[in-house]
Amino acid sequence: MKAMVTLGHGGMDQMVLHNDWPRPDPAPEEVLIKVDACCLNNTDVNTRSGWYSKAV
Numbered sequence: 481m482k483a484m485v486t487l488g489h490g491g492m493d494q495m496v497l498h499n500d501w502p503r504p505d506p507a508p509e510e511v512l513i514k515v516d517a518c519c520l521n522n523t524d525v526n527t528r529s530g531w532y533s534k535a536v
Contacts, residue, residue, distance in 0.1 A: 484520065489530040495520075 483501035487494045506512045526532055 486524070486528050489528060494528055 481501045481503045483498045485496050485498060485501075487496060504512065
């Protein structure tokens with residue numbers, strides 16, 4: 481499974497792509513969905529840059 485992880489505030493170097501992120505195992509009463517596509521948006525960029533808050 482792939483995952484884009486925000487390590488902290490700063491530049492694009494704080495965004496790390498993992499190609500081997502462990503797949504979560506759903507608990508009872510939970511589901512696991514397959515996502516074919518996703519994107520980063522202005523909220524992700526503003527959170528990474530610290531525009532919203534310095535607490536992550």
